[in-house]
Amino acid sequence: MDQSPPFFKRGPSPLARFVFFASLSAVLMVADAYQNYLGLLRQTVAVVVTPLQRLANSPSELGDRISEFFISQAFLQKENRRLQQQELEHSAQLQGFQAMQAENAYLRKLLGARKQSDQTLVMTEILYAGRDPFAHKIIVDKGTTHGVSAGQPVVDDVGVIGQVTRAYPFSSEVTLLTDKDQAIPIEIVRNGMRAIAFGQGQDSTLGLAFMPMNADVQPGDTIVTSGIDGVYPPGLPVAVVSKIERNAAVAFARIVCMPSAGVGLHKQVLIVTSDRRKEYESQAAPLLATPTQAEVKGKGKRRGEGAR
Amino acid sequence: MHANNHHPRQELLKPASGQFMALTLFVGLMLNLLPWSGAALLLRPDFLAITLIFWSIREPLRMGIGVAWLMGLMIDVADGVLFGQNALAYSLAVFIALLLHRRILMFTPWQQTFYVLLLLLALQAMTLLIRLSTGVDFIGMGYFAASVSGALLWPLLTLLLQLPQKVEPKRD
Numbered sequence: 328m329d330q331s332p333p334f335f336k337r338g339p340s341p342l343a344r345f346v347f348f349a350s351l352s353a354v355l356m357v358a359d360a361y362q363n364y365l366g367l368l369r370q371t372v373a374v375v376v377t378p379l380q381r382l383a384n385s386p387s388e389l390g391d392r393i394s395e396f397f398i399s400q401a402f403l404q405k406e407n408r409r410l411q412q413q414e415l416e417h418s419a420q421l422q423g424f425q426a427m428q429a430e431n432a433y434l435r436k437l438l439g440a441r442k443q444s445d446q447t448l449v450m451t452e453i454l455y456a457g458r459d460p461f462a463h464k465i466i467v468d469k470g471t472t473h474g475v476s477a478g479q480p481v482v483d484d485v486g487v488i489g490q491v492t493r494a495y496p497f498s499s500e501v502t503l504l505t506d507k508d509q510a511i512p513i514e515i516v517r518n519g520m521r522a523i524a525f526g527q528g529q530d531s532t533l534g535l536a537f538m539p540m541n542a543d544v545q546p547g548d549t550i551v552t553s554g555i556d557g558v559y560p561p562g563l564p565v566a567v568v569s570k571i572e573r574n575a576a577v578a579f580a581r582i583v584c585m586p587s588a589g590v591g592l593h594k595q596v597l598i599v600t601s602d603r604r605k606e607y608e609s610q611a612a613p614l615l616a617t618p619t620q621a622e623v624k625g626k627g628k629r630r631g632e633g634a635r
Numbered sequence: 636m637h638a639n640n641h642h643p644r645q646e647l648l649k650p651a652s653g654q655f656m657a658l659t660l661f662v663g664l665m666l667n668l669l670p671w672s673g674a675a676l677l678l679r680p681d682f683l684a685i686t687l688i689f690w691s692i693r694e695p696l697r698m699g700i701g702v703a704w705l706m707g708l709m710i711d712v713a714d715g716v717l718f719g720q721n722a723l724a725y726s727l728a729v730f731i732a733l734l735l736h737r738r739i740l741m742f743t744p745w746q747q748t749f750y751v752l753l754l755l756l757a758l759q760a761m762t763l764l765i766r767l768s769t770g771v772d773f774i775g776m777g778y779f780a781a782s783v784s785g786a787l788l789w790p791l792l793t794l795l796l797q798l799p800q801k802v803e804p805k806r807d
Contacts, residue, residue, distance in 0.1 A: 341700065341730055341733040341734060342730075344699065344700045344701070344730075345700055345726055345727070345730035348700050348701065348704040348722070348723075348726040349723055349726060349727070351704070351719075351722075352704070352707075352719035352720070352722045352723035352726065353719070353723070354719075355718045355719030355722070356717050356718065356719040356720060356723070356765065358718075359717055359718035359719065360717060360769060365718050368718070369712055369718060372708055372709060372711075372712040373712050375709065376709050376712045376713045379664065379665065379668060379709075379713075380668050380713055382665065382668075383665050383668035383669050383670070384668075384669075384670055386669075387669070387670050454670075455670035455672070456670070456672040456673075456676075457714065457715055458667075458671055458672075458676060458713075458714045459714050459715065459716045460676060460677060460774055460778060461766050461771045461772075461774060462715075462716070462771070464715055466715065493715060500715045507770075507771055507772060508770070528771065528772045529772055529774060
């Protein structure tokens with residue numbers, strides 16, 4: 328008997344609906360947190376959201392354009408002079424770099440090592456800072472259609488700022504080094520000591536993890552990427568050691584570093600799109616396939632040195 | 636005090652048009668998507684959430700948990716957070732609003748602010764719980780500032796969103 332007027336028809340109760348949608352969200356969250364099943368679903372929603380996001384950004388972009396239009400000539404002249412000077416300095420450095428690159432290529436040939444492929448960089452513009460107050464993320468305007476994929480390092484003119492963690496067709500999400508537990512393998516320039524730096528979350532600093540009390544680290548030490556992970560190119564500035572706490576109650580020294588690169592300073596960042604990991608694996612494959620006794624020993628020794 | 640203050644005379648309102656509801660939700664979403672950052676981000680009221688709560692109280696038969704859930708998914712993608720966390724939080728807030736809508740309507744907009752504050756706090760607490768379970772640090776009580784600013788926005792929101800539903804008083 329379905330005679331009740333439509334006025335009284337209310338469908339399932341709010342509780343039933345809530346339980347349904349809550350469990351659906353729970354399934355999504357677990358699937359997203361532990362497996363990467365949801366890439367396609369996320370992409371689909373992104374197709375709808377990205378244009379809206381662009382639309383929402385347009386007023387502030389328009390504001391930027393207008394303020395750019397009214398920029399003073401004196402400022403432009405000053406900037407122009409500064410940039411010219413900088414370019415001169417850079418070109419001088421570049422000449423030295425080219426000579427070094429040629430020498431490096433020659434030495435590599437002598438050693439029979441493979442040529443390192445050139446870095447390919449994609450210039451992107453920061454669209455907006457991530458709106459999640461718990462995370463340190465930025466969204467940039469290049470995506471999978473421009474060759475960007477998750478895992479690629481992101482740098483600015485000073486050093487590393489982070490890593491692409493999600494790539495959408497026309498935008499991608501970059502997790503900054505300062506995000507909690509974002510790790511980067513580093514090397515101290517002064518003594519070549521290797522370690523791993525972790526983001527500290529709230530206070531926008533990095534920390535070196537598991538460093539012994541007597542580790543040779545001093546405030547002011549520059550740390551750069553070590554490149555042994557195969558993700559980040561070696562030698563990029565990461566941070567400067569600012570504070571070291573050696574507390575006898577804790578097993579490890581607490582080493583705080585300030586990141587060199589600043590996201591707040593520029594609107595443009597570069598994504599390193601050459602896949603070093605693949606290259607690295609292909610180079611390492613013959614070594615890993617048949618490790619001779621000598622190689623194993625040699626590796627162990629090298630590792631021992633690195634952990635010194 | 637006048638008795639009317641405790642039981643305000645229920646104003647007779649026209650039912651809201653579906654298009655207007657959709658438009659307000661869209662505007663709420665766009666306001667959320669503006670490039671907020673830093674302190675402004677912490678103080679930013681969740682425009683979409685209060686619009687959803689408003690319609691679940693005013694039009695409980697037409698505002699569903701499903702709509703809130705879908706809008707939450709869009710926020711999840713736009714903010715790049717765990718997929719489903721805002722969806723769950725929004726569904727929870729709308730669910731509570733649907734349960735309490737008759738009671739909340741008994742009060743004046745300023746008194747309703749208190750209930751809205753509780754709803755927004757529940758929403759933020761839900762998000763916080765999910766975030767903490769994924770292993771991030773709590774960022775301090777400033778996190779809940781958005782609930783307070785959202786609740787303070789409520790009387791203004793009520794005024795604005797009710798304008799098209801006002802009935803011209805007939806003098807006869």
